[in-house]
Amino acid sequence: MNYQQHTKLAGALAATLLLAACSSSPTGRQQVLLFSEQDMSQLGAQSFEQLKQQEKIYTDPKTNQYVQCVTDALTKKLSGNQAGKWEVVVFDSKQVNAFALPGGKIGVYTGLLDVAVNQDQLATVIGHEIGHVLAHHSNERLSRSQLANIGMQISSMAISGTEYHDAAMAGLGLGVQYGVLMPYGRAQESESDIIGLQLMAEAGFNPNESVSLWKNMARASGGSQPPELLSTHPSHSTRIDDLRAEITRLPNTPASKPNCTL
Template sequence: MSHFRLLFITGVLASTMVLSACSSSPTGRQQVLLFSDQEMSQLGSQSFDTLKKQEKVNKDAKTNQYVQCVTDTLTAQLSPAEGFSDWEVVVFDSKQVNAFALPGGKIGVYTGLLNVATNQDQLASVIGHEIGHVIAQHSNERLSRSQMTNVGLKLSSIAISGTDYHDAAMAGLGLGVQYGVLMPYGRAQESESDIIGLRLMAQAGFDPNESVSLWKNMNKASGGQQPPELLSTHPSHDTRIDDLKAEIGRLPAYNATRPQCRL
């Protein structure tokens, strides 16, 4: 078979695969999702099990109860998910000011975040944002892009340890090679998760205005040091705050009971 004919056939197959996998995100953004919910849930669960073995898990009952309360209040607003039945949250002892959520309903919160997210509403803003990544299938989207640019990548061959696909799988989930080092999603995905998380926290009864306060705290905690927006996959703090304020103005009135999660 000639090189040209091989390229042509590969292009036709790739185009067919992309067209058959086209989908829309919760905000209406077009996506290509090549993997099933079950496949992504299995991958997320494998990753989370590995993280729990390698990271120090926080055992403080009050801290865990607080984070669980915020998470449960948020996830109670969600419809049953495909690929898993329950959300699991684990608190990790780390100075990292961060959190993550993986396919399969796995949520990790670092204790360093609790020094910056100073109340239940600000914590709900972060966890809601991370849940937004799962709801919008951003890991599937990123891994699908890897599939299309790396012909040899097959999800059926991916396991979290002991395979050639380890790094690609972890990157697709946003976790990086060194566990605990979170890799940013693209700007469109980050902004989309901001919107989803904001809607979710407001629906659950949390104060969406506290999402703005959170990012002011984030800016203060970083000492105002952030790369220029054009050099970062994340929106700048100022852009993020402006976008959140605009979205807050568009939120409908929710009649949710005010949560009572306290540390």
């Protein structure tokens, strides 16, 4: 088979996979998802176990109870495969960060608690991270990467005459360490903001505190954030404007407010 034939074959294979894996996110954005929920849950669990071994875990009972309380209030509003108690670990680090992984895993760094100063602001961040899981953003990122790998591997093998089947299987493999922790793009970040805002409001948290949270984030960054076009995250001002607009669309029937204290 010559190079041109292999190139056409790569395109046909990619098109077939795209058609088979086409899906829509919770906000209606088109996605390509090549992996099953079971695949992603296993990958998330493996990555989480490795992080727990490598990072220092914060064992203060009061802090852990507080973070668990906020998380439980949010996850109680989930349904389907995402329903149930999520595993939450607090990591002892100055990082102002948190994450959620497929399979019901959440990590919160103690540095975040200096910026998210109340339960509503912490719910903003955790709800946002849960939004990434609900919208299958890890699956989407891995799927894009694997589709690109298929094309490159098939093209490189055209000279040697190797069958395309092996390249396709390799391209769809899960051999990517910490694959679910790859950075998200701006569209995914904005989508998670919306999903997280809706979730925190449904759980009874004050959605207006999401604006306060990102103002705190802006101050904590000390103005060091790169310009929006050079970053995978929306700028703080864009994020705040989008949140304010979304808040006006939320239902006017507030839920019972959680009582999580530190």
